[in-house]
Amino acid sequence: MLYSTNKYKRLIIKHIQGETTPEEQLLAEAWIAKNPANRRLYETYKGLLLLTDKKKVGFNTDKAWSKLHDRIESGQRLKPVKDAGRIFIPRYSIAIGIAALLLIAFGIFSILQKEPVLRQFTAVEKISSPFYLPDGSFVVLNKNSSVKYPDHFSGNSREISIFGEAFFEISPDREMPFLIHASGLDVRVVGTSFNVEAKKGSGFVRVTVNTGQVLVYPTGTSQQDIERSGLLLSAGEMATFSPESGRIVRGVNDDLNVLSWKTGILTFRESRLADVLKALEIKYQTRFIVDNREVLNQRLTARFEKESLDEVLETISLIFSIKAEKNGQLIILH
Numbered sequence: 001m002l003y004s005t006n007k008y009k010r011l012i013i014k015h016i017q018g019e020t021t022p023e024e025q026l027l028a029e030a031w032i033a034k035n036p037a038n039r040r041l042y043e044t045y046k047g048l049l050l051l052t053d054k055k056k057v058g059f060n061t062d063k064a065w066s067k068l069h070d071r072i073e074s075g076q077r078l079k080p081v082k083d084a085g086r087i088f089i090p091r092y093s094i095a096i097g098i099a100a101l102l103l104i105a106f107g108i109f110s111i112l113q114k115e116p117v118l119r120q121f122t123a124v125e126k127i128s129s130p131f132y133l134p135d136g137s138f139v140v141l142n143k144n145s146s147v148k149y150p151d152h153f154s155g156n157s158r159e160i161s162i163f164g165e166a167f168f169e170i171s172p173d174r175e176m177p178f179l180i181h182a183s184g185l186d187v188r189v190v191g192t193s194f195n196v197e198a199k200k201g202s203g204f205v206r207v208t209v210n211t212g213q214v215l216v217y218p219t220g221t222s223q224q225d226i227e228r229s230g231l232l233l234s235a236g237e238m239a240t241f242s243p244e245s246g247r248i249v250r251g252v253n254d255d256l257n258v259l260s261w262k263t264g265i266l267t268f269r270e271s272r273l274a275d276v277l278k279a280l281e282i283k284y285q286t287r288f289i290v291d292n293r294e295v296l297n298q299r300l301t302a303r304f305e306k307e308s309l310d311e312v313l314e315t316i317s318l319i320f321s322i323k324a325e326k327n328g329q330l331i332i333l334h
Contacts, residue, residue, distance in 0.1 A: 007135070007136045007171070008028075008031050008038075009041070011024055011027060011028050011031070012028050012031070012032065012041070012042050014028075015028040015029075016042075016046050019175070021174075115154075116150030116151055116152050116153070116154055117150065117151045118148060118149070118150055118151075119148070119149055119150070119151055120146055120147070120148045120149075121139075121141070121146065121147050121149070122141070122145070122146035122147075123141035123142065123143055123144070123145050123146070123164075124143065124144060125143060126143060127140065127141065127142055127143060127261065127262065128140055128141040130169075131147075133149055133158075133160070134149070134150070134151060134152045134153055135153055135158055135171050135173065135176075135178075136171040137158075137168065137169060137170045137171045137178065138168075138169050139166050139167065139168050139169075140166065140167045140262055141164065141165070141166050142164060142165035142166065142261050142262070143164075143261075144164055144199075145162070145163060145164025145165050145166055146162075146163045146164060147160055147161065147162050147163070147166060148160060148161040148163075149161075153176065156175075156176060156177075157176055157177050157178070157179045158173070158176055158177070158178045158179065159179045159180075159181070160178075160179075160180055160181070161180070161181040161182070162180055162181070162182045162196050162198055163183075163198065163200070164198065164199055164200070165195070165196065165197045165198070165199060165261065166195070166196055167193070167194070167195050167196075167210075167259060167262050168180070168189075168193060168194055168195075168196065169193045170189050170190070170191050170192055170193070171191060172190055172191025173190065173191070174190050177189065177190055178190070180196060181219060182196050182198040182205050182207075183198040183205050183243055184205065184218060184219050184241065184243040184246075185198070185205040185207070185216060185217075185218060185219060185241040185243075185248070186216065186217055186218070186219050186221070187207055187214050187215075187216050188214065188215040188216075188217075189212070189213075189214045189215070190212075191212060192209065192210075192211050192212025192213060192214055193209075193210040193211045193212065194207060194208060194209045194210050194211075194212075194214055195207070195208045195210065195258060195259060195262075203242070203243070203244065204240055204241060204242055204243075205240070205241040205243065206238060206239070206240050206241070207233065207238060207239050207241075208237075208238040208253050208255075208258050209233045209234060209235050209236065209237055209238065209253075210235060210259070211235050212234075212235065213232060213233060213234050213235075214232075214233050215230050215231070215232050215233075216230060216231050216233060216239050216241070216248060217229050217230030217231070217248070218241070218246055218248070229248075230248075231248055231250050233250070236252060236253055237250065237251070237252060237253065238250075238251050238252070238253045238258075239251070256268070256269065257279050260279065260282075260283060261282070261283075264305060264306075265303065265304070265305045266279055266280070266283060266303070266304040266305075267302075267303050268300050268301055268302050268303070269301050270299045270300075270301055271299065271300055271301070272296065272297055272298070272299060272300075273295060273296050273297070273298050273299070273300055273316075273320065274296040274297070276300050276316075277290070277296075280309075280312065284309045284312075285329065286309065286329050286330070286331055287329060287330050287331070288331050288332075288333060289330065289331070289332045289333070290332075290333045291332065291333065291334050292322070292333075292334070295320055295322060295333070298320055300316070300319065302315065313326075313331065316333075322334060
């Protein structure tokens, strides 16, 4: 498992505070022993954070370390006084040193206790690149989608809100589950990947699990009712939620193209032409009109990745012996 530098900083602080799992402890010890710079960082955190209250708090490690580093660099060094081969450090210098150390430790503790600031990441005209959240999890947003998240996670869960469609890859942390609010539906995960579709005006929220498991339930469900009202979904399963009725329906994901908006790949296996055209309308932002309705029941097996719309239309025309006529965003099949 590869961690970012920020996640390792968080990990070694958990290690110092005795909050790591056995697996995390091995990762932390291996990272500390990797090089002298990592060891120095560990010793610095250990010396300063042990002055603070040992309780789990949410924080932005990079900001905390940057602020600490700036204070250390800007502080005056203590100058020893030599006398007959002996070295004396004036008492007032010792007092100043202790006070500075306590001030730095208090400063770090204050940073750790800082209230999270809500931020927003938005994709408008095109699909976003992977966007990393404060815990190392990442999200890819479809067009016209956004996610609201805190600048650091605190408390007992990692909570964000999604508007539109997004794909998530969540970093595991059983002590701090990940919670997504999506138009009346909550999605609780520990470590997994999945797609959430909560487009405005669609009338539904859909969660499709790619790997691992997720728990879904209506927003506002009490803890004791979650087991009764929620659904535990595994890889290959999906849930469709109606905000109007409050019902959640479990299903099996048989749509090979549920992530086509992210991958850019369309795959069809004995698919009805009617379903093929619907997928093409979404991918190429166009609309089809078919004169001969009987052709819609014919089947297609194909894979389109980097082909232009014209190339796809040419393939369909050859296979089904039909003619495609383009009129702006409208395509008529004769």
